[in-house]
Each structure stands twice: as structure tokens, then as C-alpha cells.
Amino acid sequence: MSDDFDSARRNFLRAAVATAAAVPAAGLGLYAASRPALAEDLPRAEDGHAHDYVNDAADTDHDAFEDGQLCENCTFWTGEEEDGWGGCQHPDFMDVLVNAEGWCSAYAPAA
Numbered sequence: 444m445s446d447d448f449d450s451a452r453r454n455f456l457r458a459a460v461a462t463a464a465a466v467p468a469a470g471l472g473l474y475a476a477s478r479p480a481l482a483e484d485l486p487r488a489e490d491g492h493a494h495d496y497v498n499d500a501a502d503t504d505h506d507a508f509e510d511g512q513l514c515e516n517c518t519f520w521t522g523e524e525e526d527g528w529g530g531c532q533h534p535d536f537m538d539v540l541v542n543a544e545g546w547c548s549a550y551a552p553a554a
């Protein structure tokens with residue numbers, strides 16, 4: 444084989460390897476830019492966020508509240524993420540973490 448052919452083949456293989464390495468990296472970049480927010484990215488809800496939400500159920504005097512109702516036993520609760528804060532699947536709380544000891548008027552008992 445000629446030196447020209449070997450050189451061309453080497454260049455082609457280098458380009459192929461570089462392309463193969465770049466495609467997954469580009470895909471990860473796109474994924475990071477488009478992925479849904481992870482729980483650790485979400486701010487903690489403040490009292491009054493929606494539906495008369497409070498971070499401590501003991502603070503509410505809402506007519507609908509009944510003793511024992513807490514975010515942590517609500518059907519919308521998705522589980523604790525950190526330090527007593529966790530996710531809520533109710534559409535009005537999907538952009539925040541709620542407190543396990545919190546409550547709002549959209550409360551629905553877990554099955």
C-alpha cells in the first residue's frame with residue numbers, strides 16, 4: 444500500500460473516532476437542556492403557594508382541614524426528597540417541593 448493510502452485511511456479513522464465520541468456528548472448536552480426539573484432543582488414552597496398551602500399543618504385554620512391530614516399522607520405526595528421536603532403531583536405544586544408536615548385545601552387521602 445502506498446503512504447498516501449495509509450495516511451488517508453488514518454485520517455478517515457481519526458475522523459470516525461472523533462465523530463463517534465462527539466455524538467453521545469452532544470446528546471447529553473441536549474438532554475441536560477431539555478430534561479424535566481429534578482427535585483433538587485426545585486425551590487421549597489412558601490405558605491400560600493396555592494390552595495391555602497402551609498408548610499406546617501398546625502398553622503392552618505382552614506375549614507376543610509381535619510386533624511391528621513398532612514402532605515405525607517396525601518395521594519399527591521411523591522415521597523421525601525430531603526429534610527422532610529418532597530414532591531407533590533398536584534398540577535399547582537409541580538414547580539416546588541412541599542413539606543411532609545404541610546397541608547393544602549387540595550388534600551386527598553392516599554388510598
Ligand code: SF4
Pocket residue numbers: 496513514515517518519520530531532533536541545546547548549550551
Ligand atoms: S395536594 Fe397534597 S401533597 Fe400536595 S400540597 Fe396539597 S396536601 Fe400537600
